[in-house]
Amino acid sequence: MAAFQTVKGFRDFFPEDCALRNYIFAQWRKTACRYGFVEYEGAVIEQTALYKKKSGDEITGQLFCFEDKGGREVALRPEVTPTLARMAAARQRDYRKPMKWFQIGSCFRYEEPQRGRTREFVQFNVDILGEAAQAADAELVAFSIDVMRSFGFGPEEFIIRLSDRRLWTQFLDAEKIAEEHRATFLQIIDKMERAPKEATDTKLKAIGLSLQQVQDFIASVDENSAVFAPLRQNLTARGLWNYVKIDPGIVRGLAYYTGTVFEVFDLKHNLRAIAGGGRYDNLVSLLSDGNVDLPACGFAMGDVVLTELINRSPDALENVAAWTREALSNDVYIVVADETKRTEALQTVTALRKAGLRVDFSLTAQKVGKQFQAAEAAKARFAVVIGAEYPLITVKNLINREQQELQAEVLAAKLVEQVSQPVYTALIA
Amino acid sequence: MAAFQTVKGFRDFFPEDCALRNYIFAQWRKTACRYGFVEYEGAVIEQTALYKKKSGDEITGQLFCFEDKGGREVALRPEVTPTLARMAAARQRDYRKPMKWFQIGSCFRYEEPQRGRTREFVQFNVDILGEAAQAADAELVAFSIDVMRSFGFGPEEFIIRLSDRRLWTQFLDAEKIAEEHRATFLQIIDKMERAPKEATDTKLKAIGLSLQQVQDFIASVDENSAVFAPLRQNLTARGLWNYVKIDPGIVRGLAYYTGTVFEVFDLKHNLRAIAGGGRYDNLVSLLSDGNVDLPACGFAMGDVVLTELINRSPDALENVAAWTREALSNDVYIVVADETKRTEALQTVTALRKAGLRVDFSLTAQKVGKQFQAAEAAKARFAVVIGAEYPLITVKNLINREQQELQAEVLAAKLVEQVSQPVYTALIA
Numbered sequence: 099m100a101a102f103q104t105v106k107g108f109r110d111f112f113p114e115d116c117a118l119r120n121y122i123f124a125q126w127r128k129t130a131c132r133y134g135f136v137e138y139e140g141a142v143i144e145q146t147a148l149y150k151k152k153s154g155d156e157i158t159g160q161l162f163c164f165e166d167k168g169g170r171e172v173a174l175r176p177e178v179t180p181t182l183a184r185m186a187a188a189r190q191r192d193y194r195k196p197m198k199w200f201q202i203g204s205c206f207r208y209e210e211p212q213r214g215r216t217r218e219f220v221q222f223n224v225d226i227l228g229e230a231a232q233a234a235d236a237e238l239v240a241f242s243i244d245v246m247r248s249f250g251f252g253p254e255e256f257i258i259r260l261s262d263r264r265l266w267t268q269f270l271d272a273e274k275i276a277e278e279h280r281a282t283f284l285q286i287i288d289k290m291e292r293a294p295k296e297a298t299d300t301k302l303k304a305i306g307l308s309l310q311q312v313q314d315f316i317a318s319v320d321e322n323s324a325v326f327a328p329l330r331q332n333l334t335a336r337g338l339w340n341y342v343k344i345d346p347g348i349v350r351g352l353a354y355y356t357g358t359v360f361e362v363f364d365l366k367h368n369l370r371a372i373a374g375g376g377r378y379d380n381l382v383s384l385l386s387d388g389n390v391d392l393p394a395c396g397f398a399m400g401d402v403v404l405t406e407l408i409n410r411s412p413d414a415l416e417n418v419a420a421w422t423r424e425a426l427s428n429d430v431y432i433v434v435a436d437e438t439k440r441t442e443a444l445q446t447v448t449a450l451r452k453a454g455l456r457v458d459f460s461l462t463a464q465k466v467g468k469q470f471q472a473a474e475a476a477k478a479r480f481a482v483v484i485g486a487e488y489p490l491i492t493v494k495n496l497i498n499r500e501q502q503e504l505q506a507e508v509l510a511a512k513l514v515e516q517v518s519q520p521v522y523t524a525l526i527a
Numbered sequence: 528m529a530a531f532q533t534v535k536g537f538r539d540f541f542p543e544d545c546a547l548r549n550y551i552f553a554q555w556r557k558t559a560c561r562y563g564f565v566e567y568e569g570a571v572i573e574q575t576a577l578y579k580k581k582s583g584d585e586i587t588g589q590l591f592c593f594e595d596k597g598g599r600e601v602a603l604r605p606e607v608t609p610t611l612a613r614m615a616a617a618r619q620r621d622y623r624k625p626m627k628w629f630q631i632g633s634c635f636r637y638e639e640p641q642r643g644r645t646r647e648f649v650q651f652n653v654d655i656l657g658e659a660a661q662a663a664d665a666e667l668v669a670f671s672i673d674v675m676r677s678f679g680f681g682p683e684e685f686i687i688r689l690s691d692r693r694l695w696t697q698f699l700d701a702e703k704i705a706e707e708h709r710a711t712f713l714q715i716i717d718k719m720e721r722a723p724k725e726a727t728d729t730k731l732k733a734i735g736l737s738l739q740q741v742q743d744f745i746a747s748v749d750e751n752s753a754v755f756a757p758l759r760q761n762l763t764a765r766g767l768w769n770y771v772k773i774d775p776g777i778v779r780g781l782a783y784y785t786g787t788v789f790e791v792f793d794l795k796h797n798l799r800a801i802a803g804g805g806r807y808d809n810l811v812s813l814l815s816d817g818n819v820d821l822p823a824c825g826f827a828m829g830d831v832v833l834t835e836l837i838n839r840s841p842d843a844l845e846n847v848a849a850w851t852r853e854a855l856s857n858d859v860y861i862v863v864a865d866e867t868k869r870t871e872a873l874q875t876v877t878a879l880r881k882a883g884l885r886v887d888f889s890l891t892a893q894k895v896g897k898q899f900q901a902a903e904a905a906k907a908r909f910a911v912v913i914g915a916e917y918p919l920i921t922v923k924n925l926i927n928r929e930q931q932e933l934q935a936e937v938l939a940a941k942l943v944e945q946v947s948q949p950v951y952t953a954l955i956a
Binding site: 181 | 530531532533534535537538539540541542544545546548549560561562563565566567568569570571572573574576577591593594595596597599601610613614616617618621622623625627628633635637647655658660662663666669673761764765766767814815816818854855857869870873874876877880883884885886887888890891901904905
C-alpha cells in the first residue's frame with residue numbers, strides 16, 4: 099500500500115497556506131461588513147433537482163452527485179445561489195428588504211483541474227434580495243471593486259466588464275429569433291472570446307444569425323447606452339466608473355440571469371474571471387414553485403484565481419506576509435531553565451494564557467539553548483525564563499534583544515502592556 | 528413541484544444562526560492561539576480507503592461515499608484525524624516538533640439525525656504531533672477545559688472523563704484474551720454505559736469474560752493509578768485537576784487510540800459527549816505504509832452538542848447575544864432627506880466605508896421616516912442625514928438620541944472617533 103494522496107482536484111492547506119486563506123476570508127468579511135451585509139451559510143449538500151435546468155446544462159454536467167444511503171439523489175453544491183434562493187423562499191418574510199447577505203464556503207465542480215481551477219474551491223457570495231432597482235446592481239459592482247482594492251489591487255490590475263442580458267433580448271427580439279434558440283445563443287456569445295471566428299459564425303448561422311450581425315450589434319453598444327445609465331450615474335458618484343468597461347460579450351454561463359451581468363478580470367496576466375455575477379429576478383420564484391417572488395442580484399468570487407493573482411503581485415504579497423508572520427507566531431515562549439521549577443513554569447503558562455497571551459513552551463525537559471532555538475522558531479516576541487531565581491523571572495525581548503527582570507506576580511500584566519495585539523486580533527480582524 | 532427543502536440531516540444558517548456559529552469559531556480560534564497552535568485545513572473529500580479499517584467499523588458504516596465521475600471511490604470526511612495523519616506523513620519533515628495544529632471544518636456522517644446529531648457538523652480538531660510524552664496529552668486536556676471555560680462554562684457545568692486504553696490492554700493481557708476479541712471488547716465497554724447489564728454480560732461472556740470481572744477491574748482503578756500520574760501532576764500544577772474524573776468506561780469508539788482517552792461531558796443535561804480524543808501513536812505510520820512514525824494525540828469538539836449546551840445556559844447565551852447584536856448591526860445609516868443630493872449621499876457612503884465604518888443606506892428614494900425606521904432596524908449607532916443643507920450634515924446618535932451638526936469634510940474622522948469598534952473587530956477577534 100502506497101502512502102495516501104489527496105483526491106484529484108482537492109487541496110490541503112498546510113499552516114502557511116491556511117494563513118493566506120484566512121487572510122482572504124478576513125478581507126472578504128471586512129468589505130462585507132463595511133457594505134452593511136450580514137453573513138449566512140447554507141447546506142453544502144442539496145437535492146440534485148435543485149440544480150437541474152435552473153443553472154444551465156454546463157453546471158449540471160459538472161455536479162458531484164450521488165445517491166445517499168437513504169436513496170436520495172443529492173449533490174455537493176456547485177454554486178450557492180440556488181441554496182440562497184431556496185433559503186430566501188422559505189424565510190424571506192422574517193427579514194426586512196433589501197436583504198444584504200454574504201456567505202463564504204466550499205463549492206464543488208467536476209472539471210479538469212488546471213491553473214486557476216480546482217474541483218473544490220471556496221466561494222464568497224454577495225447578494226441583495228428584494229430590491230428591483232439597479233441601485234442594488236451598482237452597490238454590488240462597487241462592492242466587487244472595493245473587495246479587490248482591499249487586497250491592494252488598483253485600476254492597473256483589474257477591470258469590471260459590464261453588460262446586461264436585456265441588450266441581447268432586445269437584439270434577439272429585433273432579429274425575431276425563436277425562444278428555443280436563445281439559451282444556445284447566449285452560450286455562443288459566452289464562449290465567443292476564446293473560440294475561432296469561423297466556428298462562432300457557423301454556430302450562429304445554425305440559429306439564423308451571423309457573426310457580422312453580432313459584431314455590428316456589439317459595436318453599437320457603449321457606455322452611453324440607456325440600459326447602463328443608472329449604474330453609470332451611481333458609480334460615477336462613488337468615483338468608481340473608471341474601473342468599469344462596457345462589454346456586451348459578457349453574458350455569464352449560468353442560465354438564470356435576467357439583467358445586469360458583470361465579471362472582474364485582471365489586466366496583467368490574462369487569468370480566468372476573478373468574480374462574476376448579475377441580476378436573477380426569477381430564480382426565487384422558480385425554486386419556490388411561484389410562491390415567493392423576490393427580485394435579486396449578486397456576485398461570487400472564488401479563492402483560486404484570486405490566490406493566483408495575489409501570488410503574482412508583490413504589493414499584495416507584502417500584506418499577506420505580514421499577516422502570515424502574525425498567524426504563525428507566538429507572543430511568549432516559556433523557557434524552563436530549572437526542571438525542578440516545572441510546576442511554576444506550568445503556573446506561569448496558565449497565567450499568561452489567561453491574560454490572553456499566545457504562549458508556547460517545551461512540553462518536556464530540554465537544554466536551555468534548545469528551548470531558546472524553539473522560541474526563535476516559534477517567532478515568539480518574548481522568552482520568559484523560569485529558573486532557580488523564581489519568583490524572579492528573566493524576560494528577553496527576542497526582537498530588540500533587551501532583557502528585563504520581573505516578579506512572577508506582575509509578569510502577565512507587564513507583558514500584556516508590551517504586546518500590542520494580545521490575542522489573534524491582527525490575524526482575524 | 529413543491530418548494531425545495533434541505534436534505535435530511537443538513538442545516539442552513541440564517542444570519543442569527545451564522546452569528547452564533549461564528550461566535551463559536553472565534554472562541555475556538557482564540558483558545559487555540561493562546562495555546563500556541565497554528566491553523567490548517569485538509570481536503571473535505573478523501574479516498575474511501577483512508578477510512579477503511581483505520582477508524583473502526585462503526586464510522587465506515589456511516590460514510591457518505593460514492594464513485595466520482597472519474598471512477599474514484601471517494602468519501603466526505605467523517606472525521607479529520609486520518610486527513611491530518613496523511614498530511615503529516617507527507618510533510619512532517621518541514622515542521623519543527625512538536626507540531627501543534629488545529630483545524631475547523633465540516634464533517635459528514637450518515638446517522639439518524641436526533642438532538643445533538645446532524646449528518647453534517649463542524650468539528651474543531653486540536654492535535655499535537657511528534658511528542659510521545661504524556662505532557663502533550665495534559666496540554667490537550669487543559670486546552671479542552673479552557674475552551675469550555677471560554678464559553679462561560681465552569682466546574683458545575685462540565686467534566687473531563689479520563690482514561691487510558693493501556694489499562695484495558697493490561698487487563699486483557701492478564702485475562703489472556705486473544706487479540707481477535709480486543710476490538711469487540713472495547714466496543715462493548717464503549718456502549719456499556721447505555722446498555723442493559725445483562726446484554727453487556729452476555730456479550731462479555733462470548734469472549735470469555737464477565738461483567739463482574741470488568742466491574743471489579745473498573746473499581747480497582749482510580750486517580751492514584753500510576754498510568755495517570757503524569758497527567759495528574761501536570762494538571763494539578765495548572766489548577767485544573769478538579770475538572771477531571773477518572774473513568775475507565777471511556778474508551779472512545781475509534782479503533783486507532785493507543786493511550787490516553789478522554790471525553791468532555793456536561794453535568795446538567797446528560798447530553799452526548801461535547802468533545803473527545805486521545806493518543807494515537809500508530810496512525811501516521813499505518814497511513815504512510817510505515818514510512819513515517821510520528822507519535823500523536825488530539826481531540827475534536829463538534830458544534831452540534833456545544834450549540835445545544837450554549838442554548839441551555841443563560842450565562843453563555845448572554846455572551847452570544849452581545850456578539851450577535853454586534854454581528855447584525857451597522858455603525859452608520861445614511862438617510863437621504865433630499866433626493867437631489869443622492870450623489871452627495873453616495874459620496875458620503877463611500878467616504879465612511881473607506882474610513883472602515885460599517886455603512887448602510889436606502890438604495891432608492893424613500894420617505895425620511897421610513898429611512899429612520901430602516902436605520903433602527905439595521906441597529907445603526909448613527910443616522911447621518913444628507914439634506915438640502917449639505918455639506919452641513921445632521922448626525923443623530925440612535926442610542927443616546929443626541930444630535931450633532933458636522934461638516935462633510937470632517938464627518939468620517941469624527942464618526943470613527945465615536946465608534947469604538949470600527950470594522951467587525953468585536954465580531955471576529
